[in-house]
Amino acid sequence: MSAVAAARDFEQGRRSQRSSPAPASPYLGQKRFRNGDPVHTNGTSGQQTPLRQGFVGSQERPHFAPDASIVLVGIRGCGKRSLGFIAAAALGRRFVTEDHYFHKVTGSSRQEYLRIHGSEEFHKQDVEASLRMLDDNRHGCVIDCGLGSLTRALQGHLKAYCQTNLVIYVQRDMDNIKQLLRLSDRSAKMLEMGDPSHRRCSNYEFFNIEDESGTDGDSNDDRASPTYSFKLRELQTDFSNFVRVITQSAATPSNAEVSAFSSNAPIESKLYTHALSLPVSMYRSGALDFAVLEAGGDIAEVKINEWQEGTARLVTRMLAEVRRRLRVPIMVSVTSTSEDFPVNVYFAAVRHALRLAPEFLMVDLTLEKDWIAEIASQSSCTRLVGLLRYRNAGILLKESDQAIGLLEKGLALGINLIRVSAHATTRSDGDRFDQLMRSLKHRYASRIWFSAYLTGPFGRTSQVFNQVLTCVTHESLRPELRLTMDVIPDITACEALRGLFTSFTLDPLHFFVFGANVASSLSLAMHNSAYKAVGLPHDYTAVNVDDWEDLRSRAQASDFGGASVAQPWKVKIVQKLSHMSEHARAIGAINTLIPLRGEHDHTRDTGDQAVYRNRSGFVFGFYGDNSDWLSIQTTLNKNLSPRNVIHSRTSALIVGAGGMARAACYALLQMGCRNICIYNRTISNAKILADHFMGWCASQNFVSAAQIKVIESTTEAWPQGFAQPTIIISCVTHERLPGEEHVADFTVPEQWLGSETGGAAVEQAYYINTPFIQQMKQVQASTGKPWVVVDGLTVLHAQATSQFEIMTARKPPRTVMWDALQLTVKERDGKV
Template identity: 40%
Template sequence: MSVVTQLEQAALSSPLKLETAQQSTKLRAFPADASIVLIGSRGSGKRSLGFIGATHLGRRFITEDHYFEEATGSSRGLFIRKHGAQEFYRRNVEVLRQMLDQNRTGCIIECGMASLAKDAQKALFEYSKSNPVIYITRNSQRIRQLLNLGQEEASRLETADLAHRLCSNMEYYNMHDPSCDKSDGLATPPEHGSPNVSSRLKYAKEDFSGFLDFLTGQGVIRSGFESPFSLAALPPEFRAYTYALSVRMASIPELDLEQLEAGADAVQLKIDAWRPDIQKFMGKQVATIRRKLGVPIIFHVEEYVFGDAVLTRAEKEDIYLGLLEYGLRLGVEYIVVDLQWSPDRVAQLIQRSGRTKVIGHYLARDDINWGWEDESRMIQYRKAQNLGCDMVRFVRATSAESDNVAVRNFIRKIEAIPSHLPIIAYNLGPYGRASLISNRIFTPVTHPTMNTTVSKSQMRRFLPTAKESMDALYQMSILDPLHFYHLGASVFYSLSPAMHTAAYQVCGMSHDFVSLQVSSVEDIHRLCQNPQFGGAAITQPYKVEVTKRIAAKSYHAKAIGAVNTLLPLRMLPGAVPLDGSTESLLRQANQRSKAGPVVAYYGDNTDFIGIQTCLRRNVSPRNVVQPSKTTGLVIGAGGMARAAIYAMMQLGCRKIFLFNRTIEHAENVARHFNSWASGLSTDGDIVRVLKSREEPWPASFRHPTMIASCVPARTVGNEGPANFEMPVQWLGSPTGGVVAELAYFPLITPLIKQMRSFQQDSNIPWVIVDGLEVLPEQAIAQFELMTGRKAPKQRMRHEVLQEHHRYEHS
């Protein structure tokens, strides 16, 4: 019998039992640098996720198996053969305790089979009081296939695995990643965590990186620091007119979620039915929403989740709060707490909420004895505030149109209170739509494709879609139609208007977006002085020159020295837009979709986001960025080349070479970045210039594994097409890498043709990224900066492909 099997049987026969009262010690308020521990069964994907997490957070990756071998001088199998099972169990737990105690910060720790032992689980439980301990789950059938298990063995493994839930404080459902279906093997890093496999796992990277950003708070801190206009800098509850798509958990398997993304700032996941495997099922649905829609989740347990079960109020409260506790384990961004339950129990739940925000909720289904003017509403508001809720929601079923005026007066009354909680308040029923339209935070909405599903509460039939709500705001002149532009010397083949226009249409916005050829920065300034100017995409050759006319820039634009996104700054009541303060810019950001005199400009850069996203998504674990080793190569010296250099630096690359036909331009760009990044590298300059295509690759540097070609394939202004091909002596990486071609007219450039041929002849795993993969990623970020709305990503990606196809065949 194997060591693993013995431990599984031991866990099954004597699972760890913890007192319910002890669970309240798990507060989930972790220091940002607290080490993160991953536990779970064999085949759950802990090691791959651990490697992804360590790379994303820039942390040391520790695997228990490798740590045991270093601590004891032998592998687990050899140790048990030499010393016997009893001594192995003792030493195994001892090593695990040592591993945890000595690595409390700055690490991602993957626990192997030691986590099945009772004493090890006690140690993990204690560790969970100060650090995140994440239980990784996965589809049981997938684990069975990966491990080639029989039914009996698989059942034993699954039962033993449940003990992990008791010694952890977070949970993550590891969805299957179709990007690795054709890869060699299981894409699992080896014992020591070195990247020597070649699966991309691109969806898993995005999913788990986002989960860790939320858990550590890194995502909000980073985005807020970088740009006050980013969506993360201003959470949905502080933005004007945000929408929560209301989705029943039981209906998710029947829905094509990607069709539902338009206009949703969040998804309200309604836990609507009990089932024996409800915890794992909820985990899977949360993971599905994250992957398909990528928006915050509002976790809402419905009263009818109890079904027809005959339960006491105390039993219902236990189940209800237990389900909300599980939502906290899953790391959802928001939970809805019905404040009809015991204040003490609710306060304890809120204390354990960590980074999850709590929406205190009051629902009145009977409109006879419930009025918006009643003083009891203010008492309920103060109760929510005293309990520690982050916001409060009042919902009333009504059949009186006059209640819509009453609810607006109630909201104004709350907003007049200094330092008030964000307030959500609306009526539901045949006359409630006007109150839904005027509600500003997380208005519940439906989607046309969901009309065939049946809501148990029967309230969905009263909900508008996000598009209908936005349409109404423009019709009522609450929001203004604005003009957006793509400006440059050669924009005839621009795909931007198609992408942005399609996004406006699907989101219900009354804006327009056109491409205009300009011959100077003064032309740009004149166009952008229109009071209805909403924003402009700036392209060659003005990305650097236009920075001279900008009053405030994002952190990125300053670092890159180039701008591709221009936003208006208007004179707002009580605001001085020219002071450039974060508070002033946040106020400007919350007035997007409002017209008015333009007094200054804000500049940002999303080019680097498109490049960075595609490089990170397509780099293999074998070529993961290591600052002391990884080399990047950028072709060109214009605004896009600057963005590519910055993208590589953001990924951690500290050795970047630049090649351009005009050496002087390349040297200017190199000086800019070496001056800006002085101190980031201990090996001298970060950016170095290659002066000739004929020179061999510098012998003291590794060959590049990240390459970005940023030269146009068509004539721009007085510049002829580059038609660049890579010197073969620069393609010496034995592990291949990623080549991103940013040009897309024509799509198959000389470089793309060359790399496809080289890849085939050499059998080296180069990943080739064309311009149509990069373009929509930067446009998505640009749309969100310009409008303050979540972009309909799938629609924009689809539209760019369709429009490019029309151009190529016209």
């Protein structure tokens, strides 16, 4: 199946999966059950309950309204207040706290009511107020549910509430809570005893991991402090993404482009992808070094290979850390049912995995159809991947008809991505396995995407050439895996890639940065270090180009892989392209050039072209993309505090009118900022930029009431009707280009710095201490206003990592690229 077909059918497959009907009479004809129903253990207590009660609600998946309120529950100190603030800002909802609502109901604060009426009456009123808070705010809110959630009455209410609303159980390391609240060991133990009860009255879980830059929780941190946003920067990204996923508010608009070149393209539209196997047992033992594992696979496969006391909490924490440190989609797989991992434990693990909203969940297709339907009915934001695993390839070859029946069962339940693996005992198994899989792929063309390979020493060639989600390990994990009972993946992602290049399936390519003055480009170190870390035999060099013919002649070489495009070509080159991404078209500028290969056919769909990345051949045209806007969006998402989240009155200032200014304007509009001012010394260029995006806004149905105003002089007052800017982006180059007189010497007029809540000041120039950065740091220090200052290196790194993935279809090793950038800057500045 082509990449374009995969991208086109992706959403259709998801809709089919979500709408799969649950059976009327599940679990018939099964053994090891009591009273006709399968059983599972509730946690580790040994208590047995019907399997269908293992999921919140009945076998039918709860259908949440788009604006169904989110409720946060958890013990004191877990961070609900800060997380609620973040979620409300991310979703544009009202934040309701128990303290506020108690005062609304009683007219008194909680402390005052307790002092006047005593503890018994206070607790009674507290529960009553909490019940009313939930019932009166079922839509459009984020609700911080306090300690009343530990009472029997409120927990019963929350269980029913889960049928219509999303209830998130928030967890945190007890050592951090103990330190935050200054608890004794005895007090901490008592507080922890109430923790597991929240799992029974919630339908999702989130683990609040400490930010490296500071701590955060339900403490009285000063939200006006310049350091507050730094304490939240990682947590804000994590939880904002989490609530957007579970509320389905992150879905791609129906009219948006699904580009196979995009990093967010469906996994089956990419070739030779890998799933990095991360056993829970190794996480428990502390054997996973995430800094080393970065870019070890296209997705992380969290393998639940144990289930004992405390495993549920451990898995919750593990997924949170994998999300933050590896930044890849997550697939959860559970050890298949056996005497050591019986069906009741299997379903306890699966049930828990769904609470964590991973992107993928692997389901054993040998399970009863009704069981799988039960899982599918609960997987509203998780895509199911079917698993057929055989201990011996001969069994699969002998029982191929049975395998076809299992595939049909998966299809009937909306599962269209399936992994088939079998252990090879001889080299001849490979030929027979390949023949069977070719037959199945032909039979299920356009209906099933197969991840199919053999395991064991005789199966490594099969693993190299499998195109979708080969299970891989990492070199650092092999010694630890040999000490466990786990099935050890046979190869690493680097080894698989090397096999593809040494077999001439993929080709070494030359990448460039093209521009007028790029000889000292900082991108070289980042890209070349990334190639080495990932296992790509490519190289990246800087070339100054004076005209289009010079650029085109280099880019039409058969071994041209792609290029970063710097000034003055970002806008000039647009008219020379065969195809562009919708983002680049809207911006009117590109920064990424990719060759289109194959026969000289300008009508060829670019989706199919995505699979030619990392391959040489005749170049018939060029595809342009833009990762500059992504870098700005990423930077702002990380550095805008919840207090300065973008809303209808948010204003932003863009300085400059070149390619980066275009990307900044587009990023702001995509993020919902509707009030943008542009200042540029050449006023006519600023007006061209403003007119371009006002025209674009008029063509977009989802963009409302945008105002883009040109400020003609730094002596002007900030425009009336615009709030003082909480986002300032300087897009003035640090280099003097031919015919240009301006360099990065801009500072903000004092009358434009009136925001009482500070904001984010982003510099695009690649020097750490430009006049703009020096000014904003001084403003921060002298006024105490919480401005977060972001230098150009941070933006450049975000741009390069996005661009690396667009050009190579591999996940970027972000830490490696950042370290290479820092070293290059030190060498440039003579600090090494």
